[in-house]
Amino acid sequence: MTFEKLSDKQKQVFRWPYTDDYKAIICDGAVRSGKTVCMVTSFILWAMKVFDHACFGVCGKTVASAERNLIQPVQTIADLTAYFKVTYSLKTHMLTVKAAERENYFFVFGGKDESSYQLVQGITLSGVLLDEVALMPKSFVNQVLARTLSVEKAKYWFNCNPEGPSHWFYKEWVSQPEKKNALHIHFLMSDNPTLTENMIRQAEAQFEGVFYQRYILGLWVVAEGLIYTMYEEALAEPPEGKADEYALSIDYGTHNPFALLLWGRYGKVWYLVSEYYYSGRDEGKLKTDSDYGEELDRFVDDQLSRYATEDEPYEPPRLDVFIDPSAASFIALLLRKDRYHVIPADNSVLEGIRNTQTAMRRGLIKLSKRCKATIQELQGYSWDSKSQEDKPIKINDHAMDSMRYFVQTKRLARVRRDHSPMFFM
Numbered sequence: 001m002t003f004e005k006l007s008d009k010q011k012q013v014f015r016w017p018y019t020d021d022y023k024a025i026i027c028d029g030a031v032r033s034g035k036t037v038c039m040v041t042s043f044i045l046w047a048m049k050v051f052d053h054a055c056f057g058v059c060g061k062t063v064a065s066a067e068r069n070l071i072q073p074v075q076t077i078a079d080l081t082a083y084f085k086v087t088y089s090l091k092t093h094m095l096t097v098k099a100a101e102r103e104n105y106f107f108v109f110g111g112k113d114e115s116s117y118q119l120v121q122g123i124t125l126s127g128v129l130l131d132e133v134a135l136m137p138k139s140f141v142n143q144v145l146a147r148t149l150s151v152e153k154a155k156y157w158f159n160c161n162p163e164g165p166s167h168w169f170y171k172e173w174v175s176q177p178e179k180k181n182a183l184h185i186h187f188l189m190s191d192n193p194t195l196t197e198n199m200i201r202q203a204e205a206q207f208e209g210v211f212y213q214r215y216i217l218g219l220w221v222v223a224e225g226l227i228y229t230m231y232e233e234a235l236a237e238p239p240e241g242k243a244d245e246y247a248l249s250i251d252y253g254t255h256n257p258f259a260l261l262l263w264g265r266y267g268k269v270w271y272l273v274s275e276y277y278y279s280g281r282d283e284g285k286l287k288t289d290s291d292y293g294e295e296l297d298r299f300v301d302d303q304l305s306r307y308a309t310e311d312e313p314y315e316p317p318r319l320d321v322f323i324d325p326s327a328a329s330f331i332a333l334l335l336r337k338d339r340y341h342v343i344p345a346d347n348s349v350l351e352g353i354r355n356t357q358t359a360m361r362r363g364l365i366k367l368s369k370r371c372k373a374t375i376q377e378l379q380g381y382s383w384d385s386k387s388q389e390d391k392p393i394k395i396n397d398h399a400m401d402s403m404r405y406f407v408q409t410k411r412l413a414r415v416r417r418d419h420s421p422m423f424f425m
């Protein structure tokens, strides 16, 4: 790639290191707004202009993500490769950049990789670039910055997407750049000159609520209020007749509610067709695993046998069951039954919520009004705004977890946040 055009904010990223005005730069804001590519290019140009035989730190959330987001693009950016010989060693995680009379070394570290902590300890760095810094622990970032203290001209380069306002990086850097002698530039997608209006609209449609505010508007905002603000748009009854396929999702509970959801796919859309919801605590009677196992079979047979005809008598289908991965004993029981294909669910809460929001917004899932317990939970399911991190309030969240397991584990609405050639998918 080449930088044929640069936006004004990108130009600033290329200019700032050659004045003595700032020690650091912080580029935060929207996804795909052109922060990373121009920062890493400017970083290498500056290093090559100002230093020789010096070492630098290039950090990502993990070594692998730094290689994907920083090292791979660098090797294809003509504005660098036309002037420098760039070689990367996968073994030592070191990028060597050579010009006629000088060369510099860029070591890749991962904020979440244990081994990076040890490697960072012994080395002197003349500059550091931290890509997606809000995903790194503060201890790692401080350790990396400390490695530059003996180099007077060293500079810090940070970029990230926003998180909540109580995040350490926001409190210490973003909210008080003057105190840190940092230049703060806030990016929006309109600051990436390669995005068309259509691409921006497509990206905007991927996010909802707090994630829209953060990843599209680039704001450091608290997650608060209702999580599925758009659920009413997703209410719809499934078409008449049998679905193309069925699947189940389960959030398991004995005292807490047991939330079983039956999903039916009609064409491209997965409908929540029916639910079974039982709260041992509210009903004053706990059910055992084998009770639940029997009720599960009965529920499925009830729901699906209605489509039997004389020509096609009912036979219990073998169904995928996406289940709470911690429900070990019930999973063992389901495995013995041999009529279910058990899939322990991906329990990534935030990513799961984000993808479920997107699935609703894009019409990939629809919810039948007959599922009263699910709808009741949707009406109250909220972010815990008092919490330091993003998390939902953990009450009346059983059908919500069950729904999230289904969407997240089936990868219905995944948004790629890495730098794959595909824009969004």
Ligand SMILES: Nc1ncnc2c1ncn2[C@@H]1O[C@H](COP(=O)(O)OP(=O)(O)OP(=O)(O)O)[C@@H](O)[C@H]1O
Binding pocket: 001, 002, 003, 004, 005, 006, 007, 010, 029, 030, 031, 032, 033, 034, 035, 036, 037, 038, 160, 161, 187, 192, 193, 194, 417, 419
């Ligand atoms: N001036 C430019 N010229 C050519 N391509 C560009 C330019 N600016 C950005 N791009 C391209 O746009 C895409 C997004 O840019 P980049 O990865 O730098 O965004 P980002 O702000 O770091 O996004 P994220 O927050 O998702 O990490 C990349 O494919 C990049 O190569």
Ligand SMILES: [Mg+2]
Binding pocket: 035, 036, 037, 069, 131, 132
């Ligand atoms: Mg980036």
